[in-house]
Amino acid sequence: MNPTPLLQIQDLSIAFRQGEQVHQVVDSVSLNVERGETLALVGESGSGKSVTALSVLRLLPSPPVIYPQGDILFDGESLLHAPETRLRELRGNRIxxxxxxxxxxxxxxHSIEKQLIEVLTLHRAMTRDVARGEVLSCLDRVGIRQAQTRLKDFPHQLSGGERQRVMIAMALLMQPDLLIADEPTTALDVTVQAQILTLLRELKQELGMSLLFITHNLNIVKQLADKVAVMQGGRCVEQNRCLDLFAAPQHSYTRQLLDAEPSGSALPLPDDTPTLLRVEKLSISFPIKRGLLRRTVAEKNVVNGLNFTLRRGESLGLVGESGSGKSTTGLALLRLIASRGNIVFDEHPLHQFNRRQMLPLRSQIQVVFQDPNSSLNPRRTALQIIEEGLEVHQKMSASDREQRVIEVMREVGLNPEFRHRYPSEFSGGQRQRIAIARALILEPALLILDEPTSSLDRTVQAQILTLLKTLQQKRHLAYLFISHDLQVVRALCHQVIVLRQGEVVEQGHCEQVFSAPQSAYTQELLRMATL
Structure with a gap:
C-alpha cells in the first residue's frame, strides 16, 4: 500500500495581481487527502475554499492568479509546475x-445526451450506443426521473437541482481517483441530497475514490467526511477527524459555525393586514414536441391547481423536491411564462395583463434567482448591476444612484468599496448578496426569493435571514420564499406549501405543518432534514 497521500497541498498561498497591487486570498494552507478518504473543506463564503480547490487543477486564470509559495502534489507529482498537456491528461480522467x-x-x-456521451467517447473511447447505456444508468443513479425522456432536454429545461445532478453524473462517469466537489448538493432538496451522499459513499467504496468536499452544510459533513478542515479569511484555522471536531471544536470560529443553525420564527402580523397577492387555480404546463418539425404532441403538467393568498409583510414558503414546480410557480407569478388561473396583485389582475401593462408593476415585484452567476451580467460591475433598476424605473442623478447602491450594499453585508469589481471577483455567496441588493434597491412590495440562501454558509445565512426580517418589518415586504432548506423556511415563513410533482400535498400555517405534518411526504422531508 502506498503510504503517500493522494493529494498534498503544501504551505500554499494564492494571490491575485491587479496592476501593481497583489491581493492574497489564501495564506499558507496545508492539507492532505489520503487514498479512499473524504476531506471536507468548510468555512464562510470568501474564505478561500473554492479558490484552493480550483488551484488543484490550475483552473484559475494566470494572470491574474499567482502562487507566491507552496506546491500541490497529486500522487507525488507537482501540479503547479506541470505543463498544460499533462494537466489535460489528468483533468476529467484521474481528477x-x-x-x-x-x-x-x-x-x-447542447442537449444533456450530447454532453454526457461526449465525456465517454472522448475519455474512454466508448461507442455511442455503449456510452448511451452508461449515461442512462448514471442518470438513474443520481436521481433523474425518467432519464430516457430527459436526454434530449437542454440545460435551461431542467430545474436547478436536476442540472446539479447532471453535473454530478458527468463527473462520476469517468470513475476518477479524486473527485473535487464544490458545493455539489447546494441546489438539491433533502431527499435527493441523501441519495447523492449515499451514491458518493458507494462509489468511494467501489472505486477507492478520494473526495475533497467543499460545503457550508455541516449536516452533510457529519454524514460524509472522515476529516474536516475549517477555513477563515484564507487560513486553515482547524483540522481534525470529523467526529473529534464536532465533539470538541478547538477554534472559536469553528464553534461559531457549529452554533449558526437557523432559528426563530416568522414575525407576527396583525389580523387586519390587507391581502397583497391572491392566486387561484394556478396551473402550468409545457408542450412536448417531437419529430423533425417539432410539432406539439402532448403537454407536461408542471403545476396543477395552486391556490393561496399572501398578505403585506407576510412570508410564504414553497418547498418540495427538485423539479416539483417551485421555481416555475415563481416565474408564472412574474408573468415570465404562460399559465392558467388567476393572479391578482394589489387588486391588479396580472393574468389578464400583456407585457406592456406589466411594465409599471415590475418594480413592485422583484426576484432573486437561484443561480447568481447566470443572473448577473459578467461584463458589468456590482455598482452597474445594482443600480440598473433605478436607471429604468426612477429618474435620479448618477451620484444619487451610487449613494443608494452604497447604502443597500451595506444592508446586505457587502463592502461598498468593492462596488467597482466584477461578479467574477466575488465569491458565490457574495454574488448572491449582490443579487439581493439589486432586488431590494427598488423597494418592492413583493420579493420572490428562489433559493436565496442556498449558496451561503450558515453564518451568512443567519445574517441574510436577520436582514430579510428587518426589511420585512420596516417596509412591510411580502416574500414568496422558494427553498429546500426546511430550517430556513421555518425561521422566516408564516405559511408553507409543500409541492410534489406539481401537486400540493400539504398547505397551512408554518408551525402547524412543521410540528404535526399530515402528509407522509412532508413527514419524510422533515425526517431527512434532521439526519
Missing part, C-alpha cells in the same frame, strides 16, 4: 470536479 454553479458548467447549446 474530476463538480462545480458550484451548473448552469455555467453545462453548454446551453
Amino acid at each position: 474530476a470536479m463538480i462545480f458550484q454553479e451548473p448552469m455555467v458548467s453545462l453548454n446551453p447549446l
